[in-house]
Amino acid sequence: MDTFNTPLPQETVGNYIKRLRLELKMSQNQLADAADIHLHSLGKIERGITTRLSHKTRRGLARALSIPSEYLEAICNGSEIPQPFNSIKFCPKCWTPGTPTEPIWNDVRSLYCFICGHELISHCVKCGKSVRTFQHSYCPYCGFYYKNTITEIDSKKTPYKKNF
Ligand SMILES: [Zn+2]
Numbered sequence: 226m227d228t229f230n231t232p233l234p235q236e237t238v239g240n241y242i243k244r245l246r247l248e249l250k251m252s253q254n255q256l257a258d259a260a261d262i263h264l265h266s267l268g269k270i271e272r273g274i275t276t277r278l279s280h281k282t283r284r285g286l287a288r289a290l291s292i293p294s295e296y297l298e299a300i301c302n303g304s305e306i307p308q309p310f311n312s313i314k315f316c317p318k319c320w321t322p323g324t325p326t327e328p329i330w331n332d333v334r335s336l337y338c339f340i341c342g343h344e345l346i347s348h349c350v351k352c353g354k355s356v357r358t359f360q361h362s363y364c365p366y367c368g369f370y371y372k373n374t375i376t377e378i379d380s381k382k383t384p385y386k387k388n389f
């Protein structure tokens with residue numbers, strides 16, 4: 226998985242957005258359009274004149290740049306970037322929610338469980354929100370009990386359940 230879209234340490238929100246825009250080979254015009262913000266607002270953000278982004282701007286930019294809006298929020302607030310954001314993975318068969326997991330599941334290269342071969346999951350199967358910590362047994366967003374993940378997947382009969 227590409228990690229270019231994670232903010233670098235010390236990177237300002239303007240530099241971050243500009244860097245991603247250039248990586249995606251977008252002009253300021255295209256990005257402003259895609260994010261549904263004014264070209265000159267974007268210019269001010271990239272030049273570092275605007276450092277606090279409104280909710281709407283954050284959402285628009287996040288969508289246009291395919292990044293979690295939490296990243297922009299974290300940079301603007303000067304808080305810690307949610308590191309494990311895109312890398313928390315678990316095997317729905319082998320993991321007991323609320324207990325530590327096998328570190329290898331979380332390896333970016335791991336796609337399947339090394340114990341049972343089931344596809345690894347990184348989000349709540351009910352509401353689709355990323356799983357950010359292994360300390361929880363229930364999804365903080367919708368109350369789904371993670372232990373029921375496998376049952377939920379089976380009930381939806383997703384095509385990748387072919388391993389057995
Ligand atoms: Zn497993």
Ligand SMILES: [Zn+2]
Pocket residue numbers: 349350351352353354364365366367368369
């Ligand atoms: Zn949920």
